[in-house]
Amino acid sequence: MSTLPPRPLAAPHRAAPASGGAAPADAGWLGGLRRGAAQAAPPAALLAALVLLWEWGVRALDVPFYILPAPSRIAGLLVSDQATLLAQAAVTLEEVLLGFAIAFVVGIVLALLIFSSRTVERAIYPLVIASQTIPVFAIAPLLVVWFGYGLLSKIAMAALIVFFPIVVNTVDGLRAADPDAVNLLRILGATPLQILLKIRVPAALPFVFSGTRIAVATSVIGAVIGEWVGATRGLGFLMIHANAQLHIDLVFAAIVYLSAMALVLFGAVSAIEWLALPWRRAGDR
Amino acid sequence: MRAPPRFRGRRFLLRGALPMAAVLEIRGLVKRFRRDGGWLDVLEDVSLTVGRREFVALLGPSGCGKSTLCNIVAGLIPADAGALRLEGTPIDTVARGRVAYMQQKDLLLPWRTVIDNAILGMEIQGVARAPARARAREMLRRFGLEGFERAYPALLSGGMRQRVALVRTLLCDRHLLVLDEPFGALDAMTRRAMQGYLLRLREEFGRTVLFVTHDVEEAVLLADRIYVLSARPGRVRAEVAIDLPRPRQPTGDAVVSTKARLLDVLEAELAEARA
Numbered sequence: 001m002s003t004l005p006p007r008p009l010a011a012p013h014r015a016a017p018a019s020g021g022a023a024p025a026d027a028g029w030l031g032g033l034r035r036g037a038a039q040a041a042p043p044a045a046l047l048a049a050l051v052l053l054w055e056w057g058v059r060a061l062d063v064p065f066y067i068l069p070a071p072s073r074i075a076g077l078l079v080s081d082q083a084t085l086l087a088q089a090a091v092t093l094e095e096v097l098l099g100f101a102i103a104f105v106v107g108i109v110l111a112l113l114i115f116s117s118r119t120v121e122r123a124i125y126p127l128v129i130a131s132q133t134i135p136v137f138a139i140a141p142l143l144v145v146w147f148g149y150g151l152l153s154k155i156a157m158a159a160l161i162v163f164f165p166i167v168v169n170t171v172d173g174l175r176a177a178d179p180d181a182v183n184l185l186r187i188l189g190a191t192p193l194q195i196l197l198k199i200r201v202p203a204a205l206p207f208v209f210s211g212t213r214i215a216v217a218t219s220v221i222g223a224v225i226g227e228w229v230g231a232t233r234g235l236g237f238l239m240i241h242a243n244a245q246l247h248i249d250l251v252f253a254a255i256v257y258l259s260a261m262a263l264v265l266f267g268a269v270s271a272i273e274w275l276a277l278p279w280r281r282a283g284d285r
Numbered sequence: 286m287r288a289p290p291r292f293r294g295r296r297f298l299l300r301g302a303l304p305m306a307a308v309l310e311i312r313g314l315v316k317r318f319r320r321d322g323g324w325l326d327v328l329e330d331v332s333l334t335v336g337r338r339e340f341v342a343l344l345g346p347s348g349c350g351k352s353t354l355c356n357i358v359a360g361l362i363p364a365d366a367g368a369l370r371l372e373g374t375p376i377d378t379v380a381r382g383r384v385a386y387m388q389q390k391d392l393l394l395p396w397r398t399v400i401d402n403a404i405l406g407m408e409i410q411g412v413a414r415a416p417a418r419a420r421a422r423e424m425l426r427r428f429g430l431e432g433f434e435r436a437y438p439a440l441l442s443g444g445m446r447q448r449v450a451l452v453r454t455l456l457c458d459r460h461l462l463v464l465d466e467p468f469g470a471l472d473a474m475t476r477r478a479m480q481g482y483l484l485r486l487r488e489e490f491g492r493t494v495l496f497v498t499h500d501v502e503e504a505v506l507l508a509d510r511i512y513v514l515s516a517r518p519g520r521v522r523a524e525v526a527i528d529l530p531r532p533r534q535p536t537g538d539a540v541v542s543t544k545a546r547l548l549d550v551l552e553a554e555l556a557e558a559r560a
Contacts (some may be wrong), residue, residue, distance in 0.1 A: 091409015181392045187359040188457065190409045198405075202396045252393035279396040 012058070027144040032281075034276070057252045069249035079254045084238070091234040095151060095223040099158025100216055106159075107166030108208070114167070115174040115200075125171070132164050136225060144230040154234065157226030161214040169211025172205030206280060216265035220258055307370075308461050308493045309358065310337040314367035316476035317351055317518075326518035327353050331367070332522060333512050335461065340487050340494045342504035344547065345514030346555060351497045352388075354519070355465040358495065372460050382409070387455035387513050389469040391450040393438040399449050400425065400434040404507050406457035417456075424452045428482060444475035450480060455486060465497045480507060484531065506533050506539050513550055523550050 051071045057063070058070040062247055078085070097214050110128075114121045140157060147153035172237045177199045225237025242250035274281070316328040327350040335341045345351055356362045357369065360381040369376040371383055375557075385406065393402045403421040408414070425434055427505055428448045447468065454462055468476045484507065486492060498504050504511050505527055513523040525547065529539050 178390075178392065179388055180388070181394065182363055182387075183356075184386060184392050185405075185409065187361055187381055187384065187386045188406050188409045189380075193410055198408075199394065205396075277396070279437045279439070281308065282395075282439040 008061040021165035036092060066246040066248050069252055073249050074252045074256065075103070077249050078256060081250065081253065083158040085235075085253060085257055087275070088233065088235045088238045088254070089261065092154075092220070092223050092227065092258070093261060095154035095226065095234065096158055096216075096219045098151075099155040099222060100162050100219045102155065102169050103159035103219075104166055104212070106181065107163050108170055110173065111167050111170035128164065129165055135141055136161060136222070141230040143226065144264050149230050153229075154223045154226035154231065158219040158222035161222035162219045165214045165218070166208070169207045173207025174200050176207060177203035205277060206273075209269065209277070213266055213269045213273075216269055220262045220265070224258060290513045292392060298507075304336050307334040308337050308339075308372060309333075310368075310370040311358075312368040314354070314357065314369065314383065315365045316357060316362075317352065317365055317559055321534055329358075329518040329520050331514070331519060331521055333524075335463075335493060336493050336535075338491045338493055340496065340507060340509045342508035342511045343495065343497045344504045344511050344512060344551070345519060346516050346551065346558075347497065349498055349514045349516050350375065350466055350519035351499075351514060351553070355386070355388075355463050355495075355497055359384050360385065360461055369406060371414060383459055384461045384463050385459040386463045386465070387450055387454040387467045388465040389467065391438075391443075391446040393453075398435045398437060399441070402438065402449055403452045403456060405453055406459075410458070421452065421456060424456060425449075428452055440503060442475075443471055444498055445477075448473060451479070451482060451486070455490065455492070462492050462494045463497075464494060466499070469498075469500075476503075483507065501544050502535055502540075505543050505547065506535060511547070513547065513554070515554050522554055 055071045058068055110124070114125050114128075136157070139160070143153040143156050147156055180197055182199055185199060190198065223234070224239075226237035227234040228240055231237040235258055239254045240250050242248070242254070311334070312332050314328055315326075315332040317326045319325075331350075331354065333343075343351055343354065353362070353380065357364050358371075358376065360376055360378050363378050376383070376420045394405070397405070400418055401422050403425060404412070404414070404417040407417040407420070422434060425431060428451065430445065430448060430452070433441065433445065437447070441449070441547070447470075451467070452458070467483075468479045471479060480503065483494075483496075487494060496504075496507060508527050511523075511525045511526065511527060512521050514520065515522045525543075527543060529537075529543070533540050533543075
């Protein structure tokens with residue numbers, strides 16, 4: 001055993017900057033941006049290489065544009081048909097955002113119900129999970145029958161796809177709080193509402209965000225499927241229409257827009273998460 | 286230095302001066318849990334008192350039900366039998382919030398800064414944020430955490446985190462501090478420093494403390510009185526008043542001999558439990 005005299009006030013343990021500290025230049029959003037750029041460089045380089053290979057392959061093998069258009073031709077179309085593409089993208093984006101918003105609100109409320117009531121959990125949760133075995137494509141035509149060719153059937157489609165990751169991740173998140181920390185609050189006399197707001201919800205947020213990131217990206221898929229099955233507007237409609245006319249370069253241009261849309265939505269959620277959960281950045285430097 | 290307390294045999298009872306007005310009074314506490322279809326007796330007829338401004342240690346081998354006792358005192362789980370009174374009022378699981386509680390895990394909330402973790406107890410009591418923070422700032426300074434108020438717990442060392450937990454516990458303003466092996470996970474050096482902080486807390490703030498430990502030395506260095514619990518089912522095997530002046534040195538004669546005697550009791554207890 002230590003023979004140190006009891007010197008209570010002497011030399012309190014100091015934080016070791018060597019283990020957890022970061023160079024000041026790396027802190028803040030500028031540093032985050034720099035690290036982000038460093039992370040983005042390798043996949044960007046690989047993507048550029050693949051595009052070049054594609055361009056070279058199409059030219060060398062003389063592939064006709066209605067089979068596989070060269071990237072340069074798609075790029076040209078992105079410029080020349082910008083107005084059409086943007087107008088259709090706006091339609092799809094509206095479906096995506098509305099579908100996502102509805103599924104998000106309903107999903108969070110349902111997750112709270114599942115979490116707070118054993119009865120609701122037993123009755124609903126298995127059905128929510130089982131519902132995922134139904135192929136989305138199979139119900140897409142039904143949704144058109146029920147909700148028509150307009151906006152509504154696409155919103156429903158996007159919402160259906162988004163719903164599941166939101167509910168499941170939120171339920172997991174609400175259960176993730178350290179039970180000892182919950183007990184500590186109970187001992188301190190916290191009400192159930194205080195426990196929910198001070199522990200359960202903050203502990204659930206990282207889960208909600210990862211569910212949301214997946215959800216926004218896949219909600220684009222939902223809207224497009226909805227448009228394929230029956231629509232008069234939107235990027236999905238544009239693709240079906242162009243495909244029928246062997247206008248394959250336009251199909252690719254629409255795909256570029258859809259990917260960009262999903263990427264931007266994904267990035268937006270990540271940015272909100274970065275701003276909303278500063279404590280998540282504290283440990284991982 | 287006064288002579289260490291004398292006691293011999295496995296069962297003995299050494300009463301110090303009559304305890305001051307009891308803050309915590311436990312009589313005939315029984316707790317058992319369902320286990321594999323049968324019953325597991327965890328606490329059997331435990332009686333103890335903690336007087337005002339008294340520092341009482343609960344010493345016992347691991348698995349003797351010390352933490353269960355803490356949970357019952359904290360109102361987290363009900364007792365199966367026995368009377369528990371805190372400031373004269375029975376403890377039950379409905380009206381919680383009467384004790385401040387700290388355990389081996391610091392239980393700091395990772396999304397709260399140091400200062401906001403420190404004010405958690407006050408916040409639950411309904412103290413407004415600004416005055417709560419002002420009080421916490423002062424207390425953090427006293428515990429050597431100045432400049433870390435806005436840091437997140439992930440950046441702190443184990444000792445610092447445990448000090449924040451101690452500040453949070455202290456700021457709760459409850460009648461009784463229940464500390465369940467609070468320094469169990471710390472290295473020896475940090476642990477010594479934390480014990481120093483705790484002693485200071487006792488001297489400066491005159492708080493009533495129920496301190497659970499399985500470390501004999503820790504108990505002898507800190508406590509006014511020690512209850513030795515038996516191996517499961519937990520029973521009070523001995524009550525020892527440690528009437529030594531502070532600060533106590535781990536190598537002081539009286540501390541060493543008291544430690545030796547307590548170890549004898551514990552070993553006899555463990556031998557009996559094995560037999």
